[in-house]
Every structure is written in C-alpha cells, then in structure tokens.
Ligand SMILES: Nc1ncnc2c1ncn2[C@@H]1O[C@H](COP(=O)(O)OP(=O)(O)OP(=O)(O)O)[C@@H](O)[C@H]1O
C-alpha cells in the first residue's frame with residue numbers, strides 16, 4: 001500500500017462560495033427546523049442584549065432615585081428574559097443538533113448509495129481506508145458545520161452588531177473607548193487563525209498516516225508476528241503516534257493562548273471603561289446605570305469574537321471535507337447500465353461469445369489480446385493458463401466489472417453493454433478464487449443472492465454442496481455466526497459454502513474461479529463431488545486449478561500472456577504436446593501423483609483409524 005501523504009487534503013480555501021452553496025442545499029429539506037433554529041437564535045441574542053439595559057434602567061430610574069414603584073416590573077421582566085433565554089437556548093441547541101444529525105444521515109446514505117453504484121475499477125485506485133474516512137470523519141466535520149457553525153454564526157453576528165449599536169447609542173465616547181482594543185483583537189485572531197489552521201492540517205495528516213498504518217498492520221498481523229517484525233512495527237507506530245500527539249499539542253498551544261489572550265484584551269477594555277467611564281460618571285456626563293451596563297456589555301462583546309474564530313476553523317475543516325465528499329459523489333460510475341433491455345431479460349439460451357476482445361486495466365498494458373471464443377448453451381468450458389495469463393480478467397469482463405477496450409462480449413448475440421447490469425448478473429452464479437463471506441450467519445451467507453430465500457432451499461443447497469456435515473458441527477448449525485471474512489472457517493469449508501451459495505442462487509451459467517489453496521484429500525473429494533453437482537445441467541465456465549476439474553470439461557481454452565492459444569478437450573490437447581501439455585506437466589501432473597499417493601495412504605490408514 002502506498003504511504004499516505006502527510007496532508008491528504010489540498011489547502012482548501014476557507015470560504016469557497018461554490019462549495020458553500022452546495023452545502024447549504026442540504027439545509028433545504030430541513031427548512032422548518034432551520035427556521036425554528038434561526039428564530040430561537042435571534043430571539044435569544046436579543047434577550048441577552050436586553051438584559052444589561054434592564055440593569056441600567058433599574059439603577060438609573062429606581063435605585064439611584066429611590067423610586068421603588070416600577071422596580072418590581074423590571075425584576076419581573078428580568079425573570080421573563082432569563083426564562084425565555086432558557087427555553088430559546090434549549091430550542092436552539094436541540095434544533096441545530098437535529099439538523100446536523102439529519103444532514104449527516106442524508107449524506108451518509110448518499111455516499112453509501114454512490115459507493116454501491118461506482119464501478120470496481122474505482123476501488124483499484126482508491127484505498128479502502130480513504131473511502132471509509134469519507135463516510136465517517138468527513139461527514140462528522142460537516143456535522144460540526146451544521147450543528148454549531150453555519151447557523152449559530154448568526155447569533156455571534158446579531159450579538160456583535162447589537163452590542164455595538166447599543167453602546168454607540170448609549171454613549172458614543174465610552175463606546176469608542178471600548179472599541180479601542182479591537183485592533184489588538186484583530187491581530188490576535190489573525191495569528192490564531194493562521195496557526196490553528198496549519199496545526200489542524202498537520203493533525204489530519206498524522207491521523208491519515210496512523211489509519212493507514214493500523215489498517216495494514218492489523219490486517220497483516222499474522223505476517224508481522226511470523227516474521228517477528230513486532231519491534232520494528234512498534235517503533236514505526238511509536239513515531240506516528242508521537243507525531244500525532246505533538247501535532248495536537250501544537251494545536252492545543254494555540255487554543256490555550258488564544259482564549260486567555262482574548263479575555264485579557266477584554267479585561268483591558270473593561271479597565272478602560274471603568275477608568276474613563278468612572279471619571280465621566282463623577283463628572284456627571286454619564287449615568288451610573290450606563291457604566292454598569294457598559295461593563296456588562298463589554299464582557300459579552302469579546303466572546304462572540306473568539307467564537308467566530310473558532311467557527312472559522314470549523315468552516316475550514318468543513319470546506320476541506322466537503323471538497324473530498326463532493327469529489328467522490330461527482331465521480332460518475334464509468335460503467336452505466338442501459339435503461340431498457342433490448343429484449344425481455346428472460347432466460348434465453350445463453351450462448352456466450354467473446355469477439356476480438358482486447359482489455360487493459362490501465363493504459364495500453366493489454367492483459368487480454370484479441371480473444372475470441374464461444375460457449376454454447378450447456379457446454380462446459382475449462383480455462384487454463386499460467387498465473388497472470390488473464391483468466392480472472394475474463395470473468396471480470398463477462399460480469400461487466402470492467403468494460404472491454406476493443407471487441408465485444410455478447411450473450412445470445414446481444415452486446416452485454418446493452419443488457420441491464422441487473423439482468424446480466426442475474427444469469428451468473430459466481431464462485432470466486434477468494435471466497436468472500438460477510439459477517440452474519442451461515443444461512444445469511446448461503447442465501448446471499450436476491451432469489452435464494454426459503455429455509456428448505458438453503459438446506460438443500462448446503463446438502464448438495466456437502467457443506468451440511470461441517471455446518472451441523474458448528475454451534476448453532478445454519479445459524480452459527482461467521483466471523484468477518486469467514487476468518488473462523490477453513491479454506492475448504494469456505495469453498496463448500498461458496499458452492500452452496502451458488503447452488504441456492506441456481507444460476508443459468510456457472511462461473512468458477514477455482515481456489516489454488518491446498519486442501520486435504522478428504523475435503524478434496526467432497527469438493528470434487530460438490531462441483532459435479534454444481535456443474536450438472538449448467539453452462540459452465542471454469543478456471544480450473546484442479547486436474548479433476550479441468551479433465552471434466554468438454555473443452556479447455558488455454559491462455560498464455562493474454563492470448564487464447566489452444567482449445568480442445570483434455571485428451572486432444574495433451575496429444576498436441578503444446579502449451580497445455582507443458583502446463584499439465586508443471587501444474588497438474590504432480591497433483592495426479594500426489595492425489596494418488598494420498599488416496600493410497602488414506603486407504604491404508606483407513607481401516608484402523610475410522611473404525
Ligand atoms: N485490478 C487490476 N488492476 C491492474 N492490473 C491487474 C488487476 N487485476 C489483475 N491485473 C493484472 O492483469 C494480469 C492478469 O491477471 P488475472 O487476475 O486475470 O490473472 P489470472 O490468469 O487469473 O492468474 P491466477 O492464475 O494467478 O489467478 C496480471 O498481470 C495482473 O497483474
């Protein structure tokens with residue numbers, strides 16, 4: 001796996017109108033909640049603005065003048081304001097949290113749906129870890145934006161503008177004194193923003209590296225242990241982990257400095273207000289109530305400023321994340337399913353033809369060259385060739401995981417690019433080289449296709465595939481849990497299960513990419529027999545690694561470096577003494593010897609042991 005670059009993201013502009021507009025579109029389905037949140041935010045801000053002013057009124061009109069009548073009204077208004085604040089803040093927090101969660105839900109479903117439509121070739125180029133990040137961390141960053149960023153910005157703006165207006169209105173001289181510290185705030189904020197942004201990027205880079213290292217090492221843990229690379233891996237991880245911690249510490253430094261600095265500047269402003277305002281109050285040009293209100297306002301003034309810088313960081317992260325998410329969502333599936341079937345997608349005869357097929361996974365590095373052959377309905381075709389000859393690639397093309405570069409593949413004369421993907425893939429039962437089991441029960445894994453369902457069908461498939469004996473030995477039988485990727489089953493058991501899966505699906509055409517893994521002779525016999533049942537009465541295309549399989553086929557196609565070189569039944573091909581003969585000598589011959597020896601020794605060992 002390629003090592004992740006330190007910064008797996010471009011330095012996105014903190015504000016990108018196009019991205020932001022697109023992001024805001026996700027708010028549209030939640031218009032009502034957004035309206036509630038906005039109303040609550042603005043209402044809450046106004047209430048908080050009114051509070052110091054009430055204090056001023058209480059001091060100037062009542063406390064200083066000794067006029068008791070009316071003070072109870074102010075006290076009551078204060079109570080109403082505080083209760084209202086409580087309710088509005090609840091409404092604000094809850095509705096914004098809800099909007100964030102709903103948008104995350106929508107986005108995740110959208111990304112997942114897109115991942116399912118995207119073609120297999122995309123996954124060759126994009127590591128799984130990265131794609132996982134799209135659905136998890138990146139979506140979370142957007143949640144921050146919606147739940148605490150984009151909407152609550154209004155609160156800060158309303159508060160800032162409101163306080164400035166009220167201060168200027170109450171006493172413009174003192175307002176200017178309070179505003180005198182703003183340039184310093186601007187400087188500190190600028191410093192914080194620039195550094196926090198860089199620190200944030202560094203942290204992200206380390207997280208990406210840690211994820212990549214973890215994924216690789218956990219998956220390959222047995223190899224690490226086998227080659228006793230623990231110390232080396234540990235040291236590597238230590239370096240990454242240390243880098244991550246240090247990057248976080250750097251970022252914490254900026255936060256730890258910024259907020260106290262803003263508070264300090266705020267304190268300077270308060271001191272200046274007391275100094276000048278106190279003098280003016282003594283002079284009689286400022287009321288005491290105004291001075292107290294000023295002090296209260298100034299204390300509420302600096303909080304929104306530091307909050308806005310924090311929101312700027314959220315916006316920054318969200319921009320970078322949304323750029324990556326939209327990049328993924330905008331990747332069109334390069335394989336498109338035609339909208340309508342040219343003919344009803346019924347079960348035609350199913351004649352498969354490859355006509356002058358050329359294919360390269362990338363560039364013009366051709367893996368298949370001018371391949372032409374026909375598989376007649378009901379015919380059993382074996383495919384043989386050295387490793388890397390392009391055998392699995394044939395299947396990838398037939399099932400349209402990739403599209404051919406030149407030539408065409410047709411079923412009953414219809415180009416497979418004109419058959420809806422669903423109808424095309426429904427015809428095939430696929431048993432792959434690398435059996436993929438999903439976590440879930442054995443039953444779920446057998447009844448994996450859309451058609452297979454009933455219990456009896458699952459059981460019948462398991463019986464026919466000789467999978468029942470080992471399934472019944474598992475705790476829970478068909479309901480036994482399969483570990484991730486079938487880690488708790490043996491290679492042979494996994495193969496039998498995959499046969500059962502194909503049988504339950506009852507496909508018209510069986511496509512088999514035989515596993516190369518060695519299994520014991522008893523299992524080998526079971527597999528061979530299960531395979532016979534699987535093949536019976538079906539058009540079969542089998543990449544055969546077992547001599548027994550290849551011998552059973554009506555015809556064998558021999559591939560060499562992407563070209564179809566020989567074709568014919570086993571006996572004829574052997575007699576030709578060509579490529580197949582060499583292959584036979586290299587690959588199949590010793591299997592014959594081995595299996596003969598194995599069955600002989602089994603026969604010898606049989607009677608005393610099994611009795
Ligand atoms: N996803 C891919 N991207 C790029 N190249 C690939 C990809 N899959 C296979 N190849 C290349 O294509 C060639 C043919 O591979 P293919 O898997 O078809 O071989 P094969 O005949 O099935 O071999 P084996 O017997 O080992 O399974 C190989 O050179 C391989 O490196």
Ligand SMILES: [Mg+2]
Pocket residue numbers: 391392393433513
């Ligand atoms: Mg292969």
